[in-house]
Amino acid sequence: MSDERPPHDLRDTMLAEASLAHGLTRTWRTPAGLLGALSTVDHKIIGRRYIATAFVFLALGGILGLLMRWQLARPEARVIGPDLYNQIFTVHGTNMMFLFAVPVMEAFAVYLVPLMVGTRNIAFPRLNAFSYWVYLAGGILLWVAFILDTGPDVGWFAYVPLSGPQYAAGKRADIWAQMITFTEISALAVAVEIVVTVLKQRAPGMSLNRVPLFVWSMLVTSFVIILAMPAVMVASTALILDRLVGTHFFNPAEGGDVLLWQHLFWFFGHPEVYIIFIPAVGMISSMLPTFCRRPIFGYLPLVLAVVGTGILAFGLWVHHMFTTGLPRMGESFFTASSMAIAVPNGIQIFCWLATIWYGRPVLKTPMLMILAFFFTFIPGGLTGVMVASVPLDTQVHDTYFVVAHFHYVLVGGAVFPLIGAVYYWYPKFVGRMMSERIGRWVAGLLLVGFNLTFFPMHILGLQGMTRRIYAYPEEMGWGGMNLFVSLSAVVLAAGFLLFFIDVFRAARHGPEAGENPWGAATLEWATASPPPPYNFARIPVVRSANPLWDSPDSLPVATGLRVDRRELLVTSVTEARPEAREASPSDSIWPLIAAICTCSMLLASIFTPWAVVWGMIPVAAALTAWFWPKGSPEEEA
């Protein structure tokens, strides 16, 4: 390769379009072959992997949901025994929260944020590769354990003392706690990358008031992750220590505290809901203008609402614990703060409604999914206000009313926008359009199937059906409605099945998309579909919040970046003024090796604490190799 090396310090200013594209491709592309695939640091390849993996987990978790509905369809059914049922509902919840919902949102950010802010790769791309491998290992850990009859069976929240050393025999709860560690590591890594990418790598001119709303919401989400995840990290580590080493964090007899677990878990667990929800509102805010053919109404209030939601998210965790016997004062405070979260969410809903009102809505599939979001999330939000009040919560705590509520907010609030987002950005990911005709069916089946499945659960809950039961006697009279729910679940599943079919079908047979099939305004549509390895041949310069609408024919660009090595532009935090040319790391196999070492250490530590000591050695070796200095300057101002 060295013989055809271009002259040192080749800048893009010196080159014509064709040779520029050629040079950039040679610098940025991922080499073919297995080694190339395993060592790539391209955010688009890793983002695609992340998204695909997360949707595999969605499908698997959905199958578990159907199994539960099969068992509950009739009273006293004997499809699944109590032990397997416990594992199934735990793995369903854990899988959906930790392996699907959070990673899929971060996956979209990994793919889209660098494109939306107009840069060539995510910040810390090797960390990005590392985070994917760790996430994958965590998912495999959970599912292999489940297949081996060692699936966690203590609920996705793993309350002590039930999950503690005395009551959770075997390794099942350890699998849960360690899988949490895997997903924490990967989520924290991605969060750090997003924050740095958004704050330091935006295209010149993209001052904070011109940042696309999806990027804003991912920035807020990333900060929420950074602040919330350590709580559950501490909690799950303490749980493992209690179980394996015999510490007494959660043992009241030796000065520990059982309720400490719930506080630590929900201090993470409630923001977790917003870690899932805030990206979804960002997706809506980014898709809505495209389909209303006008800029978003109330950019500033929307940004403030997202930031406000992110802050308030940390002040509500106790509403999960209203029945634990807390002081009245605490209950009142957290009731008030839980209801206060409706304010920023209400502001967002009104801004979106105003956008639709003043626009000319085009009812394509993503828009239909946004409408499905409105019809589903708003009832979910209303029941949220209901369970925020202590007297009502005490009545419906641990009943199907709560199951219905959180599926309304999570599926309605996050999965529906997400499906819309897949339809919206699929052309960018793959270069082909998904079917509009199938999309309408998907939207219809999902909306109808979902509401028929989960609305009756409100009533079942009010009738007293408790969560997490594997069977119920016929005399309770819940049989008819449960059968209806189970049959509706099949409709919902059919919607998802159709969606997956469309995804696979469109990858081969969908019509070519072109750069900007929807006529959207943000920068990710300013490059080819799928984007080349270097994203943009020249870094765009942004002069408004809707760059592709305000300068439709030609986008101004910045020049002066080197072509013969991976380089991107670092800009200032608020104004996005260019500050430096920064080298972007090249492909490396070490993130994979470091991930394997880390995962082996964590896995072995389920069996003996000494694994942490001995496992540190390969981890340290792999990290040393990863960060071995290269001797070339990292940035040039």
Next chain:
Amino acid sequence: MTAKARAATLILLALTLAACKREERATRLDPPVAEALDKVAVLPVGIGGRPPEVYPALGSPYRSNAYQLSQGKRLYEWFNCRGCHADGGGNTGPALLDGWWRYGPDAVSIFVSIRDGRPNGMPAFRDRLTTEQIWQLTGYIQSMGATAISVAAPSRSDRMQSRPAENRAPATFPAPR
């Protein structure tokens, strides 16, 4: 299938079976099996003998299965074994951790001790525990005095600690106070 792939499959299968056995939770034993479990063949002196045939057929779960062991530990608590044997170190009753067994260390002897009682204070639990529960207790008592830690061993209890948890250290005779 290549030899390597076959070996990998076999290892995976073995791991699977091992994990299945260790983690399996048989919450309800079939009544005929439970009845057959009671048929131990004891020597005339009441010490030593042969376990019922169904015991190995079940895979001897009471010493190797995490759930069964933890059930045994729970029964140790609930039926106040602690009252005489303390935390295994012994009090008015003999110690269970020191490797010295008055009526033999094998499962059948311990089973018979619990079921039928022994002279000088050990009551019979025949009418208080089911056969399955007696076997669970037997397995736990055998494991608490074992010199090697089992992967299936229970962890510490949520109570005051008097000795390292079963999964932490080989059982030791508590230091005299």
